[in-house]
Amino acid sequence: MKRVALLGMPNTGKSTLFNRLTGSHARVGNWPGVTVDLATARVLVGAHMVELVDLPGLYDLHGFSDDELVARHFLEAAQVDAVVVVLNSSQVDRQLALALQMKALGLPALVVLNMADEAKRFGIEIDTERLAHGLEMPVAALSARYGSGVPEAMARLAHLLDAAGPPRDALVRIALAEDHKREEQIESLVKAAVIVPERLSEQASDRIDRVVLHPWLGLPLFFLAMLAVFQAVFWVGSPLQDGVEAAFELVRRAALEPLLAAAPALVRGLLLDGIWAGLGTVAAFVPLIVVFFFFLAAVEDSGYLSRAAFLTDAFMARLGLDGRAFVMLLMGFGCNVPALMGTRVMRDRPMRLLSMLTIPMSLCSARLQVFVFLAAAVFAPAHAPWVLFGLYVASFAAVVVTALLFRGRFASREPFVIELPPYRMPTARQVWLRGWGEVKHFLRRATNFIFFGVIAVWLLTHLPVGAAPAGPDTIAGWIGSAMQPVLGPLGIDEKLAVALIFGFVAKEIVIGAFAVIYGLEGNALAAEFSRNMDWVAATSFMLFTLIYTPCLSAVATLRSESKSFGFTSLAVAWPVALAWVTSFAFYQGMRALGF
Numbered sequence: 001m002k003r004v005a006l007l008g009m010p011n012t013g014k015s016t017l018f019n020r021l022t023g024s025h026a027r028v029g030n031w032p033g034v035t036v037d038l039a040t041a042r043v044l045v046g047a048h049m050v051e052l053v054d055l056p057g058l059y060d061l062h063g064f065s066d067d068e069l070v071a072r073h074f075l076e077a078a079q080v081d082a083v084v085v086v087l088n089s090s091q092v093d094r095q096l097a098l099a100l101q102m103k104a105l106g107l108p109a110l111v112v113l114n115m116a117d118e119a120k121r122f123g124i125e126i127d128t129e130r131l132a133h134g135l136e137m138p139v140a141a142l143s144a145r146y147g148s149g150v151p152e153a154m155a156r157l158a159h160l161l162d163a164a165g166p167p168r169d170a171l172v173r174i175a176l177a178e179d180h181k182r183e184e185q186i187e188s189l190v191k192a193a194v195i196v197p198e199r200l201s202e203q204a205s206d207r208i209d210r211v212v213l214h215p216w217l218g219l220p221l222f223f224l225a226m227l228a229v230f231q232a233v234f235w236v237g238s239p240l241q242d243g244v245e246a247a248f249e250l251v252r253r254a255a256l257e258p259l260l261a262a263a264p265a266l267v268r269g270l271l272l273d274g275i276w277a278g279l280g281t282v283a284a285f286v287p288l289i290v291v292f293f294f295f296l297a298a299v300e301d302s303g304y305l306s307r308a309a310f311l312t313d314a315f316m317a318r319l320g321l322d323g324r325a326f327v328m329l330l331m332g333f334g335c336n337v338p339a340l341m342g343t344r345v346m347r348d349r350p351m352r353l354l355s356m357l358t359i360p361m362s363l364c365s366a367r368l369q370v371f372v373f374l375a376a377a378v379f380a381p382a383h384a385p386w387v388l389f390g391l392y393v394a395s396f397a398a399v400v401v402t403a404l405l406f407r408g409r410f411a412s413r414e415p416f417v418i419e420l421p422p423y424r425m426p427t428a429r430q431v432w433l434r435g436w437g438e439v440k441h442f443l444r445r446a447t448n449f450i451f452f453g454v455i456a457v458w459l460l461t462h463l464p465v466g467a468a469p470a471g472p473d474t475i476a477g478w479i480g481s482a483m484q485p486v487l488g489p490l491g492i493d494e495k496l497a498v499a500l501i502f503g504f505v506a507k508e509i510v511i512g513a514f515a516v517i518y519g520l521e522g523n524a525l526a527a528e529f530s531r532n533m534d535w536v537a538a539t540s541f542m543l544f545t546l547i548y549t550p551c552l553s554a555v556a557t558l559r560s561e562s563k564s565f566g567f568t569s570l571a572v573a574w575p576v577a578l579a580w581v582t583s584f585a586f587y588q589g590m591r592a593l594g595f
Contacts, residue, residue: 001049002161003051003053003080004053004080004084004157004161005055005074005078005083006052006054006055006084007055007058007071007086007098007102008057008086009057009058009087009095010057010058010059012086013144014057017086017114017144017150018052021041021043022041046154046159046161048161048162050161053078055071055074059098060101061098062101075105080107081161081164082108082160083102083110085111087113088115089115089119090115090118092113100135103136108161108163110139110156110157111131111137111138111139112142113126113140113142114142114144115145116143118143126141128140138156212311219312223393225304227386236291238376238381245522248280252272252276256271256272257272266462269462273516274458292365292368294432298426302423308330309327319403319404320354320403320410321358321403324355325346325351325354325358328340328343328359329362329399330362331362333362333363335364336359337553339359340554340557340558340561341561343356350410350412353567354407354412356562357402357406357410357571358399358402360550360554360558361395361575363391363392363395366507366551367546369508369510371387371391371545374541375388377526378533378535387542391542394546401578457498461475472494479501480494480497484497490540490544490584491541492541492583498517503551504551506553534595536595541583543583543586544582547575547582548580549576550575555568
């Protein structure tokens with residue numbers, strides 16, 4: 001009886017092919033020299049009764065992961081007449097290395113291009129005869145799911161077995177001798193330098209994973225954990241925020257106002273009511289941003305975010321994405337720009353483009369500043385964390401809608417692989433380095449935008465000379481009035497419209513723009529919003545700010561990473577349309593209900 005090994009990378013449909021060939025006749029057995037059980041079945045291939053052995057999925061025959069060791073040890077220990085190497089037709093460029101490794105072993109091998117139907121649907125054409133000539137190995141294309149091409153592939157395997165001589169186990173051992181030496185060296189080093197108990201007790205991380213990775217409890221627990229972070233941010237950050245506001249007010253009264261008392265009114269207004277008021281209002285909310293980053297760094301350092309990516313992979317796959325996209329979305333909480341650049345880990349262009357289309361929906365730290373201000377100004381302290389949490393949920397909802405609408409245009413089948421690190425108790429040093437690094441990046445990027453943005457807003461709200469500050473006769477008033485037919489139905493008035501314009505340049509400017517437009521800062525500005533904006537209008541404005549066009553830095557990154565003007569245009573236009581529809585539906589719906 002002949003023995004044939006079925007070999008392939010994960011997610012190539014190897015098990016689907018094994019099940020199609022064997023039906024319900026598979027059995028599980030332990031092989032000498034192999035520490036795990038392998039599925040086997042007897043099938044008739046041409047005139048040969050064949051024992052088909054399903055080896056674990058692996059990426060590299062010469063690697064040292066458990067699956068790679070199992071496959072290599074099997075090929076050394078068992079007499080194998082032939083090998084069937086299963087490749088994904090739509091990813092053949094990155095999987096041919098495994099076929100070439102099998103060729104180097106000297107074993108008779110058949111290369112099977114599975115998922116040929118999907119490759120054809122993606123417009124991928126493979127000349128199997130030319131590929132077979134280049135590999136010097138027979139090649140067959142098939143679809144294990146639907147069975148097309150399977151009889152032809154089995155005929156090629158039968159012909160291969162007809163021509164094969166006796167099993168070449170000695171040649172295989174010689175070819176793998178170098179790997180075997182490395183294994184012995186690793187084993188010797190570990191034995192000499194590492195103390196491992198004979199039987200490891202169940203690790204605490206395994207017990208935790210049974211809960212946090214539970215199919216039903218995992219996601220609710222993740223969102224509860226994030227809600228706890230938001231509650232802690234307000235609890236710790238609010239006193240710090242009050243202290244910064246008091247410090248800026250003290251400096252203004254004690255130093256700046258006396259110093260600028262003799263300056264021209266225009267200069268005094270620009271410096272005090274423009275630059276200082278804008279920077280002071282922004283600075284008052286920096287403590288909340290700092291606290292948020294430190295808490296997020298602690299969560300990330302604990303190893304929990306990798307679990308979140310793993311937990312959400314099945315859900316993300318339905319959106320045409322995978323767990324890596326979820327990790328990039330979480331990275332986007334800090335800043336969309338590095339998250340967009342992080343999509344380089346995805347080799348498949350359609351998945352990368354779809355990920356880049358969704359990442360700007362992430363609630364970045366610049367938007368967070370705006371929402372923290374409005375939530376604290378308009379909502380009661382007990383409700384503010386829930387408002388912030390709801391905006392994060394809305395952010396994910398925007399991602400879901402975007403992915404569902406565009407997954408057909410950016411279809412991908414790239415496999416998702418992630419290593420789950422052990423749970424670690426976050427150290428104060430690592431949390432500080434990680435959190436402070438994010439804070440420095442935010443402050444460095446925000447400072448120039450805020451400084452020049454505040455000056456630009458002040459000029460727009462005070463020119464032409466003689467017009468009432470931020471009044472309808474200023475340039476800002478003209479712009480806001482011109483935008484009212486579009487933004488008025490969303491509950492966004494002329495002054496807020498001007499702030500949104502500067503938010504397109506950088507969301508960090510929005511709070512500073514508020515201070516300049518309203519001529520107030522700190523608690524006085526918050527009180528103004530509390531008096532003149534109800535919760536429906538505030539929520540509508542926050543929803544629009546959450547979703548609409550990403551900042552100029554993100555747009556530039558989208559252009560450079562995608563290298564496509566058309567895709568960049570889509571990434572700018574689509575969020576604006578979605579933001580308008582979302583805010584319109586919320587605002588008009590709430591008003592219709594009597595709120």
